[in-house]
Amino acid sequence: MSTPIVEAIDIEKTLGEGAGRVQALRGVSLTLKGGEMTLLMGPSGSGKTTLLSILGCMLTPTRGTVRLRGETTTGASAEGLARLRRSHVGFVFQSYHLFPTLTALENVRLVLDVRGERGEDTRERAAAALTTVGLSHKHHAFPRELSGGEQQRVAIARAVVGRTSAILADEPTASLDSENGQAIMTVLAEIAKDPERAVLVVTHDPRTLPFADRIVRIEDGRIVGEDAGARRAIVTTEPEVPAHVP
Numbered sequence: 001m002s003t004p005i006v007e008a009i010d011i012e013k014t015l016g017e018g019a020g021r022v023q024a025l026r027g028v029s030l031t032l033k034g035g036e037m038t039l040l041m042g043p044s045g046s047g048k049t050t051l052l053s054i055l056g057c058m059l060t061p062t063r064g065t066v067r068l069r070g071e072t073t074t075g076a077s078a079e080g081l082a083r084l085r086r087s088h089v090g091f092v093f094q095s096y097h098l099f100p101t102l103t104a105l106e107n108v109r110l111v112l113d114v115r116g117e118r119g120e121d122t123r124e125r126a127a128a129a130l131t132t133v134g135l136s137h138k139h140h141a142f143p144r145e146l147s148g149g150e151q152q153r154v155a156i157a158r159a160v161v162g163r164t165s166a167i168l169a170d171e172p173t174a175s176l177d178s179e180n181g182q183a184i185m186t187v188l189a190e191i192a193k194d195p196e197r198a199v200l201v202v203t204h205d206p207r208t209l210p211f212a213d214r215i216v217r218i219e220d221g222r223i224v225g226e227d228a229g230a231r232r233a234i235v236t237t238e239p240e241v242p243a244h245v246p
């Protein structure tokens with residue numbers, strides 16, 4: 001049986017103040033298991049980024065529990081959350097977020113440095129992560145010398161180099177053309193074959209569908225359905241829950 005990497009139980013999140021107060025999540029439960037690629041899809045404003053931020057310990061829920069590899073985040077200090085995040089989570093964003101003055105290798109190695117891992121082997125680990133994403137020939141290139149797809153591959157190498165078990169990607173293909181988008185999804189799907197790793201991709205992009213094990217649909221802060229993706233043979237469609245039932 002595959003291991004639960006991230007478990008979110010009955011998550012609620014209220015954002016903003018006064019008249020701008022929004023209930024972004026209204027009782028969301030979601031488990032990400034090792035060896036799975038999950039797509040999170042839903043309309044703009046439905047709560048996808050809020051949920052990804054809570055799963056990755058960037059944001060704390062108003063109510064509910066998150067467990068990362070069995071460790072609960074409830075009551076953790078900001079420092080405790082940062083430790084959990086560094087140990088277990090790798091993020092990939094639409095706009096890459098690379099340091100422009102560092103080479104590809106240095107961008108990846110920096111993650112290990114931040115984690116206090118400074119041995120000579122960190123260079124080899126960073127190089128191995130770049131090889132995983134097909135960039136063994138671009139160690140010394142600066143982000144401005146790389147295409148968008150290559151920059152995103154550096155960002156993925158950075159997300160996996162720390163041997164984190166949850167890879168959370170927010171619209172990773174949105175800035176890329178079809179070919180590069182496919183290449184990025186192929187790399188993420190390859191990572192998701194590891195039974196010790198779970199990959200969650202927030203996306204609007206229908207081109208990502210063939211890479212999914214599961215497609216989770218969110219509307220108005222609630223999970224409204226789940227379908228088995230093309231990568232999985234067994235169909236596990238759950239009944240749809242109306243979005244507006246209190």
Ligand SMILES: Nc1ncnc2c1ncn2[C@@H]1O[C@H](COP(=O)(O)OP(=O)(O)OP(=O)(O)O)[C@@H](O)[C@H]1O
Pocket residue numbers: 015016017020021022023024042043044045046047048049050051
């Ligand atoms: N800091 C904030 N203060 C107040 N409301 C917020 C804040 N951040 C997000 N929201 C609101 O919370 C809801 C969920 O936002 P979220 O960004 O999670 O949606 P999303 O599904 O990721 O949208 P998109 O696809 O457009 O990125 C939206 O109504 C949004 O306007």
